[in-house]
Amino acid sequence: MRVSIPSPPIASIRFLNASRRGTPEVESLPILVACVDAIPEGLAAVLAAADLQGVVPDWSDGGRPRVLGEELADTYVTLAE
Numbered sequence: 193m194r195v196s197i198p199s200p201p202i203a204s205i206r207f208l209n210a211s212r213r214g215t216p217e218v219e220s221l222p223i224l225v226a227c228v229d230a231i232p233e234g235l236a237a238v239l240a241a242a243d244l245q246g247v248v249p250d251w252s253d254g255g256r257p258r259v260l261g262e263e264l265a266d267t268y269v270t271l272a273e
Contacts, residue, residue, distance in 0.1 A: 194229045205267060207246035207260050219246060221260065223267065239268060 201222035208216040221244075231238065241264060247257035 195226050196228075197224050197226045199225060203267060203271060205248065205260070205263055207248045207263070208257075209246040221246070221264070223264075223271070 201224050203223040205221045205223070207219055207221060209219045211217045228238075241261075244259070244261040244264060246260040248260055248263040249255045250258045
């Protein structure tokens, strides 16, 4: 299967990640659209992600941290609308 990423990120999520020094660092998770030459029958799309260990402050809940994976799932829903 050939994969190409023809454009820059369509969105990104800023999150906090633990550094080697033990202090939080601000990172950015890019959301990319990739094109493939084939996709398994019965699928319309594939969402792939890795290393979602950061946290995102939930400012609607006083800054309470949410895991990055939850924020990514909500962002996918927003982007699909």
